[in-house]
Amino acid sequence: MPDKETADAIVVGAGVIGSSIALELTRSGRQVVVVDRAGGAGLGSTSASSAVVRFNFSTAAGVAAAWESYAGWASWSAHLGHDVGDVARYVRTGLVMLDVDAAPRSAYVPLFEELGVPYEEWDSAELASRVPGLDVGRYWPPRRLDDPRFWHDATQTLGGVFTPDAGHVSDPQLAAQNLAAAAVREGARFRFQSTVAAVHRSGDRVSGVELDDGSTIWASIVVNAAGPWSGGLNELAGVGGDFTVSVRPMRQEVAHVVAPGGTGDATQPRPAVADMDLGTYFRSDVGGSLLIGGTEPACDPFEWLDDPDDAHLQPTSAVFEAQVTRAARRLPDLGVPNRPRGVAGVYDVSDDWTPIYDRTDLAGYYVAMGTSGNQFKNAPVVGCMMRTLIDEVEHGADHDTLPVVYTGVHTGLEIDLGAFSRRRSRSSTTGTVMG
Numbered sequence: 001m002p003d004k005e006t007a008d009a010i011v012v013g014a015g016v017i018g019s020s021i022a023l024e025l026t027r028s029g030r031q032v033v034v035v036d037r038a039g040g041a042g043l044g045s046t047s048a049s050s051a052v053v054r055f056n057f058s059t060a061a062g063v064a065a066a067w068e069s070y071a072g073w074a075s076w077s078a079h080l081g082h083d084v085g086d087v088a089r090y091v092r093t094g095l096v097m098l099d100v101d102a103a104p105r106s107a108y109v110p111l112f113e114e115l116g117v118p119y120e121e122w123d124s125a126e127l128a129s130r131v132p133g134l135d136v137g138r139y140w141p142p143r144r145l146d147d148p149r150f151w152h153d154a155t156q157t158l159g160g161v162f163t164p165d166a167g168h169v170s171d172p173q174l175a176a177q178n179l180a181a182a183a184v185r186e187g188a189r190f191r192f193q194s195t196v197a198a199v200h201r202s203g204d205r206v207s208g209v210e211l212d213d214g215s216t217i218w219a220s221i222v223v224n225a226a227g228p229w230s231g232g233l234n235e236l237a238g239v240g241g242d243f244t245v246s247v248r249p250m251r252q253e254v255a256h257v258v259a260p261g262g263t264g265d266a267t268q269p270r271p272a273v274a275d276m277d278l279g280t281y282f283r284s285d286v287g288g289s290l291l292i293g294g295t296e297p298a299c300d301p302f303e304w305l306d307d308p309d310d311a312h313l314q315p316t317s318a319v320f321e322a323q324v325t326r327a328a329r330r331l332p333d334l335g336v337p338n339r340p341r342g343v344a345g346v347y348d349v350s351d352d353w354t355p356i357y358d359r360t361d362l363a364g365y366y367v368a369m370g371t372s373g374n375q376f377k378n379a380p381v382v383g384c385m386m387r388t389l390i391d392e393v394e395h396g397a398d399h400d401t402l403p404v405v406y407t408g409v410h411t412g413l414e415i416d417l418g419a420f421s422r423r424r425s426r427s428s429t430t431g432t433v434m435g
């Protein structure tokens with residue numbers, strides 16, 4: 001291995017976000033090196049992702065990015081542009097977002113109208129008939145299992161908003177590997193089992209990174225796509241002083257259980273359900289199973305971490321029982337197993353649960369971070385947005401004053417990248433993983 005290597009751009013992190021950025025930067029004609037401390041692509045927080053693709057976000061930029069990105073998943077092989085062997089599949093199940101005052105229809109249905117996202121509004125009778133086996137009771141607010149009110153019968157019902165094009169990606173790690181393989185075909189180089197230990201500057205500009213083996217890669221562009229480790233990398237680079245939005249790692253669990261029978265089959269797959277009313281989301285998975293995650297109900301403690309490496313990556317009985325029991329209120333035929341099964345991972349949570357896709361005050365040093373448990377879905381478009389941002393800023397655009405706009409190649413929608421600025425005033429969002 002040479003002790004000195006040069007490139008046009010270095011991407012730190014080969015998760016789904018870094019791999020997508022690497023693909024697009026390579027397509028722009030740059031020599032790109034991707035550095036990851038893991039042994040392959042997609043082995044960080046991407047590997048724990050539920051990979052749900054939905055369009056319910058609180059901001060126009062959030063909805064537009066998710067809708068544009070969906071088109072990338074739906075035409076995945078074309079998006080990759082190369083035959084990379086086994087590829088991730090898009091599973092179009094639809095998703096129903098159950099009514100909840102904390103994220104009312106009035107907050108996002110007008111955005112669906114404006115941006116052209118197909119949807120159907122369901123009352124409780126329609127919800128019951130379209131998702132057989134689903135209890136349409138309104139239970140708000142979510143409660144802990146040891147709160148006797150958790151077990152009270154519902155006195156009201158709820159409906160929801162169905163988006164038929166939502167779904168999930170069959171294998172999030174494979175999706176990241178697909179992007180990495182396509183980037184390699186374009187000419188990118190990946191350096192695995194290599195940890196960035198220092199970020200070098202020359203004057204006001206980034207000049208490269210030093211790896212833990214003491215070698216240096218020189219480049220005038222460095223992109224921080226380090227997932228939950230992004231805050232630590234910014235500290236190494238000495239950036240963050242002008243950020244108005246900060247990020248913190250948060251541990252998360254997703255339960256895996258056997259789905260109740262009779263509520264979905266191969267010809268009519270079960271829609272995913274976003275259920276802030278009870279504090280969960282769930283979606284089907286291969287082999288008749290169900291993934292159940294949480295939506296940060298206020299009654300549950302948040303598992304903030306000082307260091308993402310401190311995360312215990314096994315599911316716990318307490319969280320498993322809470323998540324599955326809440327889902328079982330919604331799906332009364334769902335069994336609650338005694339032994340926890342599932343995954344644990346780490347979110348990189350920003351103050352307003354909106355990502356930061358931006359330049360920084362260190363010229364040439366860019367960030368794609370704060371993905372807040374909701375940006376797997378946006379990976380295809382994030383690569384394109386970061387490429388556009390980097391191209392324009394490197395050509396002199398003053399993004400902080402006049403934000404760069406990305407125009408979606410599939411939808412033609414204009415996405416104001418100022419919405420993801422490090423210096424934004426806090427976006428008005430649900431303050432949860434729903435964004």
Ligand SMILES: Cc1cc2nc3c(=O)[nH]c(=O)nc-3n(C[C@H](O)[C@H](O)[C@H](O)COP(=O)(O)OP(=O)(O)OC[C@H]3O[C@@H](n4cnc5c(N)ncnc54)[C@H](O)[C@@H]3O)c2cc1C
Binds near residue numbers: 014038228373
């Ligand atoms: C449990 C869970 C469920 C989720 N569910 C969904 C969902 O349903 N839908 C959705 O849209 N999103 C979801 N997400 C969020 C989504 O998965 C993430 O936003 C996305 O995967 C982040 O990708 P990334 O590439 O930024 O980070 P990562 O995949 O974590 O990649 C970062 C990489 O950087 C490397 N790295 C870090 N520091 C260094 C360093 N100093 N030197 C070298 N390498 C370094 C790491 O090894 C890692 O591979 C979920 C996340 C979790 C944890």
